[in-house]
Every structure is written in C-alpha cells, then in structure tokens.
Amino acid sequence: MLNSWTIFGAVCISLFNLQTVNCLIDPISLAVGAGALAGAYTGFGFFKEQTYCRMTECCNDRSIPADITKLKGLLQKNLYGQHIVIQQLISALEAHFHRHSKSRKPLVMSFHGTPGTGKNYVADMIAESLYEKGVKSRFVHKYMGRLHFSLSQNVAEYNRFIRDDVVNGITDCARSLFIFDEVDKMPQGVFESLASLVDYNSLPNNLDGTKAIFIFISNTAGVQISDQLAKMLKSGELRENIKLSAFEQILEKASYNLDGGLKKASLIEQHVIDHYIPFLPLEKAHVHKCIETEYAKWDRRPQKNAIESLLQDVITFDRTHGLFATSGCKTIEKKVATEVWNNSNSISEG
Template sequence: MLCGRRHPFCLWLWLLLLLLLPPPPRARGHGDHARSRDEAAEADSGRAWKAFQRLREHLRAAGALSRRYWALFSCRLWPEACGKDEEAPARPLGWSLPLLGQQYLDILTTWYCSFQDCCDSGDCRIINNFTGKNFVARLLAENLFRDGLRSNCVQVFIATLHFPHPKYVDQYKEQLTGQIRKTQERCHQTLFILDEAEKLHPELLEVLGPQLGRQTLENHRAKSPRSIFLFLSNLGGSVINEVVLDLLKGGQSREDIRMENLEPHLQAEIVESTDSGFGHSRLVKENLMDFLIPFLPLEYRHVRLCARDAFLSQELLYTEEALDEIAKMMVYVPKEEQLFSSQGCKSIAQRINYFLP
C-alpha cells in the first residue's frame, strides 16, 4: 500500500517507525576531551537504548490490546460477523479490566453510532436478537416509553455480558447500584431489565433486594418514583414443559392454560434449583417479586411461524415446503412425544440460511 506522509494514518506510521529505529552508532573521538565526550555519549546512548526497548515493549503490548479492543468493538457493531476472525472472542467481554474496558468500549460505540446507523434498534449497546422473553421485554419498554429500549429511563443488564467475572463482584455491585440510582434520579418512571437472571452472582441479587423492598413500600404513595425490575430467566423450563404436557394429555387446550396452572410449580422449581442462587436469594424468600410469568414451549406450528417471520424480516420469499423443512430440522422434547421445540425462535431463524440461494 502506498502511503503519503500527509495522511493522518501515515503520519502515525512514520512516527512509529522512527520510534522503533535503533539509536545511531556513537562517533569516535580523539584525546581526553573527546574520550570524555564519548563516554558521556555512550552512557546517554545506553540509557536511550533501554528507553527505546521499554517503549517498544509498551507499543507491542498496546498493539495487542488495540487488536483485542477492535475485535470486541467489531463484535458489538457487527455481531453476525463475530467469530469469523480468529482473534474475535467467543464471549465479548473476556478482558482483564472489565469495568474500565467496558466504559471505553461504550464511549467508542456511542461515538460510532452517532454518525453511522449501526444497528436496527438505534442503540448499539443492545445487541440482543429479541425473541421470546426478550421480545416481550421490548414490547413492555415500547408501551411504557416513547423511545422504547432507547430511552434513557430503560437500562438493560445481561449477566454474562455486564457481570462476567465473579472476582469483580464488588465493583459490579457498585456499578449496578450506581446506574440504578442515576436512572431513578433522572426519570420519574424507570425500567430495569436483567437478562439471564439465573446467572447473576448471589451478591448482586442481594444488592437488588433493598431496591425491590423499597419499591413495595413506596407503591403506597402515588407521587413516588416508579421502577419496574424485569428478570428474564430460563429457570423452570423443564417443569413448564412437564405441566403443559400433562394438561394437554388431560384434554385441556393450550389456549385454556392459565397462570394458576403453572405458577405454583414454577415457584417450587425455582426455590429447589441448585444450579443458581436465584431461588435462595432475598428476592424469592421474601416474595419481593410481584409476578412469575411462565412462557409456554414452542410446538411444531409455532416453529413454522418463527421460520416464516425470519424470512419476512429479511424480505425474503419462502415456500410452505421450506417452512416444513426448517421445522423438521429442530429437536423436539420429550423424547417419546417430541412435542416441544428444545430451542427458541432465535435458533430457528438461523436455520433459514440453509435455504437461501
């Protein structure tokens, strides 16, 4: 690539090359005066050479970090391309400085999005493919706030994205409570969405306890700020499938299944769960959550609808045969009945790639 010196990138490249050049060889002197000058020059040259070596190591480290940040940045803006690059991480926030790095990445992403339409939602900090429970969260946000999920009064936290490292839980607690406080000070009504709630560290769940407890008391005062905490979780999926299957076998239609049919079973499953601290948290023990809302599993006909919507969202033509082929590709449970899809709409939508020309 030809590079002119006036181009900003090329100026940086020339500067970098100059910094990495070895120091010039010392000149030979004559006589005592020349020898003393040579010795001084040699000492200066030695110090300079050590400084160059240190600088070169710093630049190498900075280069590696820059490549790492570019991989993380590109994964946030273009998630569909993430994973094709060997350096792109499988999990977006795997660095050793999660909080500081998160802040820099947010600043960079916001700056980029200020002049480039980089994602459908208009807010690149939210990269979820909203399907199933997440889709309902988006509908709730859109009906509560004019700007929906883009509103400054809506905050989305994803356990594995924002709080990935247990050893930083003290910093996460400060970060989470600070963000909640700032949002509540800014807005009379707020919505906090916590996705993958079953993966939240137990100490983070305990931090949220006083928030929900205070909400319960303040609900009696009409002028108090209102906050809604929405926890999205996959806990209880198996028991929901079991209860729905029993009801269907008993002759009850899917449309007739009510909350009271599922809520007691779901509550018991959450409390008895050993895979997560959610069931043993203050939120559950003190009944600080107003509602537990179960989502029924997808059946074959729903899988076809998910596939159809995936085609339509990309303005692609589809055939009934293609929808059936996609539906047949999915895995269904239980093993004997094979009635419910083991995966959600997001996984189903990805299957349409096999049918594209």
C-alpha cells in the same frame, strides 16, 4: 407591572432561601416577589417542554408514551404460543400505569422459559412500546449476566454497582425500566442490595420509584414448565385454556432453589416479585408461524414444502416428551435470511 423592589425580593428569596438577609423589602413586595418567582419556575418548565424536550429525550409523556395498546398489538401479531404471557403482561402494565394506581412499590416481573420462547423478544417489545426511543432510550437499563455479573467472588461489588445504578437511574427518571437478562448465569446473592431498594419503595433521598419497572429474564425452571405443560396436554387440556396458576408456584420454588441470581434471594423471601411469568415451550405449529413471519419480513411467501424442509433442518424435539422444539424460534431468523439470500443469488445467476 412588577417594580424593581419586587424583582429584587424574588431574587433574595431564590438566592438566600428566606435566610436573614439585608434586603429591606416590605412584606407585601416580598409576597408578590415570591409569586413572581413561582411563576418564573412554572414558565421555565413550560419553556423546557416546548424547546429542549422537543429536541432530546426527557422524562415526560412525550418521551415515555407508555403505549400499552401498541404493545398488545405487537404481542398478538409477533408472539406465538404464549397466551399466558400476553394476558398477564398487558393486565400488569395497564394496572401499573393507571392514573389511579396507588402502589407503594415498583412493578417487578420475572420471565421464565427455555431458549427461543420469546423472553428477550417480549422485553424489547415492552421497551419499544413504553419509550419513544425504545431499547435505545437512556431510561432503559439492560444488564447481561455473563457480561456484567459473572464472578461469584465479586458479589459485593456487583451489589454496590446495582444499587448505585438503580438509584441514579430513578433519579434521572422515575419511570425507568431495568432489565436483568441471563439471571440463571449470575452468582447467588447478586440482588441483595436491590431487594431493600425495591421493597416498598425504600429508596434514599425520598426518591419515588413506584413508577419504575424491573424485569428478570431466566432459563430457570424451563424444564419444569415443559414437564407441567406436557402433563396437562396429555391429560386432555387445551393449551389455550391453561392458566397462569398452573405455573406460578413452580416458578417461584425453582427460582429460589436452583442455581442463579435468584437462589435464596431476599427478592423472593420478601415477596417483592409481583409476577412470575412462564414462557411455554413451542410446538411445531408455533415454529411454523415463526418461519412465515421471518419470510414476510423479506416480502417473501414461501411454498409449503420450503417451510417443511426448513422445519426438518432446524427443529429437534425434546427427548422427554417429544412435543416441544428444543430451541424454539431462536435460530429461525438467521436460517430464513440465509435461505432468502441463497435463493436470490440462484435467481440472479440463472
């Protein structure tokens, strides 16, 4: 049993950080006291895990399960026409969370594609799979270009805001997720402060940000992706066999040269972005699957003619190639909900 001198010694160590204090404790009692204090801290950590962290969100494995298997299942079940996204994303996240990973920087990914191809959908699925509370987790930070960073004259202010928010977020939890949406709607230069933070973990106060994830979402290069895909399809290549390498340089070059938050950005110049991921434009067959999925959410199995009718109402094809749905699956959810509601009212009135 610890005597009162040992306990007092531990308190002296705790309160005065071994500064010259008139504690009058012999070296043996002092050493035992230090061990007792370390044990107390360990015990408090265990107590916190079993009490406080069971009632609220903590930066631990319970609140951040990082369930990549769940994510893979969600993507395979709900995402259509995006084999490159699934392959690249799962590999990148598995490597990032591997216990032997020795990366010196956070994982940084940039999503590109036309509207309705699933970019935001996938970002939300990532949050739902990595965090127990999903997109509502306090460790998930999401920013919208038109809402948060819309004015070019405020770039300096935006840089300070991003820097402070990222530092505070990683201070709160090293495994935080930062999602920047509508990057193409942001002014040039908005991410300059972020580049210095993310590039090889150069965070202040010895913070470790290597387990954080940054995702940039943009419509930038959507046209270039469509042109490249159409060219390859018309040359006889199968969509499912097309690889990431066919798009990476196109995306990097377009991001750097076209208007938006990444134009001439140090994030690109310093090669901070690890993965440029293309979301391919959707064809009629993919939109057909989106419609079936939305009907299934309402426990409905529509007739083939009902789906075809809806397809005619919602699909317009790109004028250049005549292959791709211009809005992808973006409007499908509301269209199907309206159809189901109208049919339900018709039945009840009949």
